[in-house]
Amino acid sequence: xRRTLTVAAAAAALLVSAGPLPVAEAxxxxxxxxxxxxxxxxxxxxxxxxxxxxxxxxPGPPGRRAAAPRDxxxxxPPANSLAPWGPWDPGAPxxxxxxxxxxxxxxxxxxxxxxxxxxxxxxxxxxxxEPVRPVDPEPDxxxxxxxxxxxxAPVPTPTPTPVTLPAPDPVRPALPRIPAxxxxxxxxxxxxxxxxxxxxxxxxGSYFCTASVVASPGRNLIISAAHCLTGSxxxxxxxxxxxxxxxxxxxxxxxxxxxxxxxSKIWIDQRYRTQGVNRAAAxxxxxxxxxxxxxxxxxxxxxxxNRLVTGAGYAHARATLIGHPSTAARxxxxxxxxxxxxxxxxxxxxxxxxxxxxxxxxxxxxxxxxLRLDGRTGTGDVVGVIxxxxxxxxxxxxxxxxxxxxxxxxLYEKAVAGAKAP
Numbered sequence: 001x002r003r004t005l006t007v008a009a010a011a012a013a014l015l016v017s018a019g020p021l022p023v024a025e026a027x028x029x030x031x032x033x034x035x036x037x038x039x040x041x042x043x044x045x046x047x048x049x050x051x052x053x054x055x056x057x058x059p060g061p062p063g064r065r066a067a068a069p070r071d072x073x074x075x076x077p078p079a080n081s082l083a084p085w086g087p088w089d090p091g092a093p094x095x096x097x098x099x100x101x102x103x104x105x106x107x108x109x110x111x112x113x114x115x116x117x118x119x120x121x122x123x124x125x126x127x128x129x130e131p132v133r134p135v136d137p138e139p140d141x142x143x144x145x146x147x148x149x150x151x152x153a154p155v156p157t158p159t160p161t162p163v164t165l166p167a168p169d170p171v172r173p174a175l176p177r178i179p180a181x182x183x184x185x186x187x188x189x190x191x192x193x194x195x196x197x198x199x200x201x202x203x204x205g206s207y208f209c210t211a212s213v214v215a216s217p218g219r220n221l222i223i224s225a226a227h228c229l230t231g232s233x234x235x236x237x238x239x240x241x242x243x244x245x246x247x248x249x250x251x252x253x254x255x256x257x258x259x260x261x262x263x264s265k266i267w268i269d270q271r272y273r274t275q276g277v278n279r280a281a282a283x284x285x286x287x288x289x290x291x292x293x294x295x296x297x298x299x300x301x302x303x304x305x306n307r308l309v310t311g312a313g314y315a316h317a318r319a320t321l322i323g324h325p326s327t328a329a330r331x332x333x334x335x336x337x338x339x340x341x342x343x344x345x346x347x348x349x350x351x352x353x354x355x356x357x358x359x360x361x362x363x364x365x366x367x368x369x370x371l372r373l374d375g376r377t378g379t380g381d382v383v384g385v386i387x388x389x390x391x392x393x394x395x396x397x398x399x400x401x402x403x404x405x406x407x408x409x410x411l412y413e414k415a416v417a418g419a420k421a422p
Contacts, residue, residue: 038255038291039255039291040294042238042253043294046253048248050206051199051243052245053206055326184358186334188329188333189330189331190244193242193250193302193304195241196211196240196242196243197210197324198211199238202231202235209224210331210363210368211223211239212367213299214305216416216419218419220291220419222290225365225387225392226272227284229268237256239253239290239299240254241303242303244329246329265289267411281402282351283402283407284391284401284402285387287415289415304378306382309404310404311405312371314340315337315340316371319335319369319371319384320380321357321360321367322367322370326361336355336357338354338369340353348390351403353369359396359397365386365387365392368384371383383404384404
């Protein structure tokens with residue numbers, strides 16, 4: 001009983017939410033092939049050549065938007081621009097390579113969300129949400145001590161306590177400043193250590209989605225879209241932080257763990273599994289437990305973690321969207337406001353976050369919606385992942401997310417409890 005209470009208290013300290021937890025059912029993990037699946041096995045299987053040949057996961061109907069080829073891909077940064085495993089100077093700027101110009105932001109269709117009247121909506125069906133309350137994280141007794149990170153500039157209230165990075169090998173920040181671009185214009189960039197590609201085998205094919213590290217007491221959870229991880233044939237799942245084609249494993253590879261019965265440790269709401277990607281589009285979120293990397297360190301100790309925020313509403317003036325497009329050698333970043341979209345299609349019920357950002361085709365599913373991205377730590381507050389309505393949208397310049405409310409908070413609590421269990 002004491003252990004249960006300790007896990008619950010630690011999990012509550014690592015997320016911000018409004019209101020009590022409801023009763024919600026979460027699904028089991030997808031079965032995979034038995035046998036050892038550690039970092040070395042994952043790296044042996046997922047060679048650079050196999051990762052480069054992996055395709056975006058084919059979505060179920062109505063389908064994630066098809067990849068839209070672009071005329072140019074931005075070059076990789078110099079090989080010495082980042083030093084993931086070496087010491088770093090917090091005040092030193094990190095160069096960001098020039099980016100390829102993106103097409104102008106497309107106008108919204110009248111039937112799409114984002115009309116001026118929606119900007120002030122905060123809760124389901126227009127109901128105002130209880131204000132988000134920041135909570136101080138409870139220290140993990142197993143984590144190595146480290147100094148706290150000082151924000152570079154004041155931020156408006158409410159402000160969650162920044163996640164510290166007790167890494168045995170400190171991480172040099174990859175994004176001290178956002179690449180210059182207008183709102184809604186996506187750009188290829190060098191990436192963030194906390195975001196990467198999640199590779200998997202399904203039906204004999206090699207595929208990928210986007211995933212990111214979410215702060216947890218066990219320091220070993222990633223978050224992505226549920227439609228990326230459903231199916232009993234989902235196997236050989238592994239997370240690669242800050243993947244680029246030129247540097248396919250800058251921090252190594254972190255395998256999604258398996259139980260003794262050979263089932264991947266993935267948490268998806270059972271309603272999503274039984275009702276499908278349309279009827280349960282509002283629950284298109286998954287958590288997965290990853291094992292240590294090749295040097296034996298936990299993923300959050302190596303690259304940090306974004307803080308999960310639930311009950312924050314739909315309208316945000318500045319959100320950062322990151323994903324790994326199928327056509328690009330590097331990840332993509334965009335900053336724009338988010339609005340609320342309530343589906344008018346009875347086959348896909350629910351309300352969703354929506355953001356207009358150019359150039360997010362297949363492969364970007366599972367990419368995080370981040371608030372208050374800190375240029376020094378490369379982490380922020382995650383309030384969504386690309387997915388939900390039509391598994392993320394039906395065109396590459398408009399993306400959606402399931403709303404992070406009480407159901408997602410409950411799913412996170414279950415993942416924390418399962419990841420901490422012996």
